[in-house]
Amino acid sequence: MNNVALKSSTGNKIANRAVISETLLELGRKDKNILVLTSDSRGSAALVPFGKELPDQIVEVGIAEQNIVGIAAGLAHSGKKPFVASPACFLSMRSIEQIKVDVAYSQTNVKLIGISGGVSYGALGMSHHSLQDIAVTRAIPGLHVMMPADRHESKKMIEALINYPYPVYVRIGRNPVEDSYLSEQYDFEIGKATTMKDGKDITLIATGETVRVALDAAKLLEDMGVHARVLNMHTIKPLDEDAIIKAASETGKIITLEEHSIFGGLGAAVAEVVSQHHPVPMKILGIPDEPAVTGKTAEVFQHYGISAENVSTIAMSILKRG
Numbered sequence: 001m002n003n004v005a006l007k008s009s010t011g012n013k014i015a016n017r018a019v020i021s022e023t024l025l026e027l028g029r030k031d032k033n034i035l036v037l038t039s040d041s042r043g044s045a046a047l048v049p050f051g052k053e054l055p056d057q058i059v060e061v062g063i064a065e066q067n068i069v070g071i072a073a074g075l076a077h078s079g080k081k082p083f084v085a086s087p088a089c090f091l092s093m094r095s096i097e098q099i100k101v102d103v104a105y106s107q108t109n110v111k112l113i114g115i116s117g118g119v120s121y122g123a124l125g126m127s128h129h130s131l132q133d134i135a136v137t138r139a140i141p142g143l144h145v146m147m148p149a150d151r152h153e154s155k156k157m158i159e160a161l162i163n164y165p166y167p168v169y170v171r172i173g174r175n176p177v178e179d180s181y182l183s184e185q186y187d188f189e190i191g192k193a194t195t196m197k198d199g200k201d202i203t204l205i206a207t208g209e210t211v212r213v214a215l216d217a218a219k220l221l222e223d224m225g226v227h228a229r230v231l232n233m234h235t236i237k238p239l240d241e242d243a244i245i246k247a248a249s250e251t252g253k254i255i256t257l258e259e260h261s262i263f264g265g266l267g268a269a270v271a272e273v274v275s276q277h278h279p280v281p282m283k284i285l286g287i288p289d290e291p292a293v294t295g296k297t298a299e300v301f302q303h304y305g306i307s308a309e310n311v312s313t314i315a316m317s318i319l320k321r322g
Contacts, residue, residue, distance in 0.1 A: 013176035016154040021046040045085035069098035076108040088114025092133035104143040118259035120174035126291040135264025147208035156188040193243040199227035203247035210257035216308035248278040
């Protein structure tokens with residue numbers, strides 16, 4: 001389990017997709033086997049600069065998500081390192097059969113980047129929200145699942161994935177994300193949770209863009225005399241079970257936060273570990289079993305209580321119950 005100093009809120013916001021594109025371009029200049037595949041989504045994925053500079057290393061498939069996965073699998077079998085960038089809502093649903101068989105079952109070295117994930121498509125509603133993708137992908141044998149918190153982690157994650165031998169589904173949002181890390185000067189390891197803040201009273205476990213919410217909630221709790229541990233579970237599969245068991249044992253209470261359905265996502269994964277190894281009171285905070293309301297990400301988060309204020313209120317309620 002890695003430890004890192006947390007970053008206070010600064011207002012500095014850069015979209016993870018932009019950083020991923022820049023990182024792939026930087027790496028692609030050095031390694032001609034790195035290929036990017038898009039489904040009429042190079043603009044959405046911020047890959048226009050990549051395509052202009054490295055036109056022989058980008059494949060435009062068009063709006064054909066099932067085809068893009070099959071083509072990527074074939075390229076991987078040919079020794080290439082394909083990165084698929086396609087909207088998460090379509091990539092994780094329309095092409096799930098190809099992901100299961102062509103990528104995971106065949107163990108092809110394909111990296112699937114689900115862009116504009118969660119509720120970041122906003123007003124386009126349920127057809128464009130991807131709030132079931134983690135539940136689906138993490139249930140597929142052989143497929144690893146990850147979500148970066150900010151620009152620093154996005155860069156480190158892509159760099160780590162270049163030579164990572166397993167197929168991976170990475171989900172990112174669309175909008176600028178406030179920093180959670182001080183800088184890139186920290187140890188990132190796939191499959192190992194990062195301790196953003198240590199604490200003994202309760203543990204907040206978050207992933208993706210909810211890491212910033214957990215950090216802000218921990219600050220509010222600290223002002224109330226509560227020391228909350230914050231774990232960034234950037235890798236949902238393979239899951240850092242040791243970090244979860246340690247948190248359950250040492251803090252006795254857990255809240256999970258995620259931009260996903262309360263069923264089958266991070267909260268469910270954590271609960272599976274806790275219930276079998278060290279049962280403690282838990283609260284899974286996410287999107288309830290309904291079509292999510294439409295609006296900007298911050299508005300949707302606020303509607304469903306994925307906010308620092310609500311998390312701190314829930315934490316205090318759990319602590320009062322003992």
